Amino acid sequence: MINNKIIRIWLAAVFAVCVVMPAVCRAALPKSPVPFYIGTGLGSSSYDYPNNDLESRSVDKSGFYYQLFAGYPINKYFAIEAGFTDLSKLEEIIEQEFAGTGDRNVDLYRSSVQDNYGFRLGLKASLPLSRHFALYSKASFFNWHTDIDKKLVINHYDPSIEDTNRVESYSDSGTDGHFAIGIEGTKERLTIFIEHELYQTEIENIYGVNVGVLYRF
Template sequence: MTRNKMLSRALFAVLSGAAAFGAQAADAPGFYAGVGAGQSFVDEGAYDDEDTAFSAFGGYQFNRYFGLEAGYADLGKLEPDAVGNALEASSVYFTAVGTLPFTEKFSGYAKAGMQRWDLDTAIPGLVGTRDDSGTDPTYGVGLQYRFNDSVALRGEYSRFEIEDVDADLAQLQVRFDF
């Protein structure tokens, strides 16, 4: 299955869920879910590349200022500058999200937490098996514009630490509140 098909199916599932569960006020506690697409970047050591990346996330907003979020990010395939193996990376993460409302519809947020990353090839120079995985911090910042009580557009920049390599992810996300 191609990434575009997977993204289309994920977006359809989230839209269907939003329609089925209805909407709630943006400042009220409740669940949310969303999807995102963008670019992943690596510029460290033998790696200086970018690729298309996708994400899916869900969380619980406790109040206007704080929530918890879990998600999955497919960071794509990152090629080395010279000889070496490409890194196909993905991450499952859990973060705390702090939100600062600027206006009724526009806010900024920061998130930090832990992630479980998975590579299908070990990072050159690091001890590991052919299938490398581990747990490291992740963090990010973003801006959110709320169209109505149930739909918001987010722009987010996140960092996923993977051993000694930092993978950055810039993306646009659509968030649906239930």
């Protein structure tokens, strides 16, 4: 689950964009000579992770995630956009008891936690529906990073057999695709959006739905 510190940071960013920026707009702040925008979003993501019928297996494959991004509009139809996304964790736990040596039971506990985050760079294409609303899509390169923590504990009731307690941590990275479709509404320089995203990695595909705000300078 996303921690309270991240939620507070995101809410502070939303407050700044929603309250402070419109006040600045009313003060007739001149537009930047180099047009660009910044934004943030918060949503719920879910891993494309297979299910099975193992009763001892518990999988938490959904949670909250957030993103920060910036863009440069080429024209009213296209923009170049870059961003950072911290995705939710994938957690898998297996707890099982089975017969061991000499008819003595053995307890097995195995856990795996996968933490994904990364940077994206790509193109945003917009289709204006009216003066204030537009549909859009995004296609980007996603440079992802994965931190994986695994733990294996085997407890033998037979004292002559040594228990196992093994912890393993490693990382992986690569570059795959990011795709999104959404709708946005704009008032002056403030835009509110909702979008559906797909983050691709070599390990798992991750889907997300998020809402957020952006401000145009």
